[in-house]
Structure formats: structure tokens, C-alpha cells
Amino acid sequence: MNHGAPIVEFMGLYFNLANIMMITIASLIVFILAVVSTRRLELKPTGIQNFTEWVMDFVKGIINSTMDWNTGGRFLILGMTLIMYIFVSNMLGLPFSIIVGHDLWWKSPTADPVITMTLAVMVMGLTHYYGVKMKGAKGYAKGYFEPMGFMFPLKIVEEFANTLTLGLRLYGNIYAGEILLGLLAGLATSGYANGFGSGIAGTLGAIVPMLAWQGFSVFVGTIQAFIFTMLTMVFISHKVSQDH
């Protein structure tokens, strides 16, 4: 499970080509899904438009549960894109992984801490940006001294802790899922090197846990997409609502 990554250096920056590819694929899938589902918009929705509208209502529900719609309405598109991008990313690594040479090419982009931390930092950056924008620099700074002045150091720690947990929670769940899937796949296939009998035994032994774990991974991937979006909205609401 410790495959290498196809890393290249370009203009002083290191690029993991597998990540680049998977990010692009995930983004493309989300884009195509979104465009296809909204190609023929009708007042009476049918088929996939229904589904997308359900997702939108779901995200609306998330936003409404954390802040009022007047302030939260502008984050609807962010929430929609986040939940779909992370969900698609989580699902990408489930059906198979592709290893070329010693490099792992096909995986979930979210099974990489760099990617998840990028998303998390981006979200936390947005919360600070909207905090300053909607409450003013003074109101934003005041947020660090509430409810009492001595909370300031804790609040600072909280910011970093939130960022870290937001990114690493997603990464950990998906990465662990992929590792176990890889192990099970290894169990199913590697026995054939020693002989046909042990190969069959390994395959039979791997089928049931493989099925179970893939199902569970679908569940985990969905839940993690939801949690990431939910926490994004919670952090934003902490920064932008007036009563905090």
C-alpha cells in the first residue's frame, strides 16, 4: 500500500501527476453531471433535474440549519460544488485503483492530505474573508474576544484545529478506506503466485469483506461529503452571524 507517486518538478514546484489527473477527472465529472442535469430545465422537473434539485434543497437545508437564509444564501453554490466534488472524489477510488510501475495513478483525490488540506484551508480562508466582509474588520476581530477576553488564545488555537481536523478527517476516512480495499484486493489476487489452490482460497475469502467494505466506503464517502459541507457552513456561520 505504499506505492510511489508520479511526481515531476515544474518551475520549482512539485506536481503529483496522479493527483493532477484525478482532480481533473473529478472536476470534469462534477461539471458534466451538473450541466447534463440542468440542460433542459423545466418548471415541472423530471428525471435528473429532480435529483439535482433535491441535492440543492439538501444543501439549502444544511445552510438553513446553521444560519439564516439572508446571510447564508450566497454560500449555496459553494456548498453545492463542495458536496458534489467531494462526493465524486470519494467515489472515484472505490471501484479500482490503477498502479503503473510502482506509481499509484488511479485513486481518490481526497485520499491525499495535500488535496484535503487545500480544500480545508480554502474554506477557512473563505470564512475569514466573509467574516471581515460582512461584519467589518472590527466586528471580525471582536469575535476572537468573545464571550470573554481570555478566550483569545483558545480561539486562535481553535482556528488551526478546525482547519486541521476539517482536512484530515476527510483524508483519513478516504485513505483508510482505500488502504483496506487495496489489502483485500491483494488478498484476492496475491495467492495465485503460490499456486492455484491458495489463490482460490484467498479470492473466496476476500469476496465477502470486499463487498461489505465497498458498501461501507460508499456510505463513508457520502457521509464525509456531507460532513465537510456541513462543517464548512458551521464555520462560516460562526464568522458571519451577528449573534456570535
Add this chain to the structure above:
Amino acid sequence: MLTSGYVLGAAAEGGLHFNGGDIIFQLVMFIILLALVKKFAWGPLMGIMKEREQLIANEISAAEASRAEAGKLLEEQRELLKTSRTEAGQLIENAKKQGEAQREDIISAARAEAERLKESAKREIVQEKEKAVAALRDQVSSLSVLIASKVIEKELSEADQEKLINEYLQEAGEER
């Protein structure tokens, strides 16, 4: 290698490189994706959802308005019905009253007519009676003259006289 791989994740594999390129790429891709889906998917979707909301709100208000109008019309019709009903009652009442009056009129007129007829009949009867009495008187006087002349004509016995008188009286009665 194994430990470092777990501790530092994929970012650190293959030498301890920090994958700044991935970060930038992810960020840029996400922002591009955000802009694209906003323009091509979520924007129109939100538009149509808002439109639907508007439509439903319009429909509801239209339905409310038409319901209010229907209520108003119903009230009007009810009012109209009530007035026409009272009018009809009044008409019937008037007709009844008029009929009553007419009946009274007719009855009183008939009564008066009957009274008048009775009166004239009575008068006629009296007249006739007087006429008859006068005629009788005339007859009686002429008879008595006749009787007297007869008596004078012949001397009669008392029995004859009686017989004679009776005879004449009978005669007079027959003439009547």
C-alpha cells in the same frame, strides 16, 4: 520509507518533496469548477427554482383572489335572492289584500243590489196591493149599487135576499 509514507502521506513520498503544485492545481481547478458550474448549472437551476417559487406564489395569490371574488359573488347572489324573496312575498301579500278588498267590494255590491231589488219588489207589491184594493173597492161599490138597484127592483123575501146576495157575492168573487 513505510513509516514516513504513513506519517507524511502521499505528499512526502518519493523524497520529501512538498507538493506545492498540487495545492495550486487543486485550488485553481476548484475555483474554475465553481465558476463553471455557477455559470452553466447552478445558476440556471436556481433561476428555474426561483421562477417556480414565483409561479406558485402567483398561483396561490390568484387562487386567493378568485376565491375572494367568488365569495363576494355568492354574497351578492344571496342578497339578491333574499330581496327577490321578500319582493315576491310582498307581491303575494298585495295580491291577497287586493283580492280581499275586491271580494268585499263585490259582496257589498251584491248585497246592495239585492237590497235594492228587494226594496223595489216590496214597493211593487204594495203598489199592486193598493191597485187591487182600489179595484176591489170600485167593484164593491158598483156591486152594492147593483145590489141596491136589484133590491129595489124586486121585493124579496129574506131568504131570497140572502140567496141573491150570496149569488152576487159569488159572481163578484168569480170576476175577481
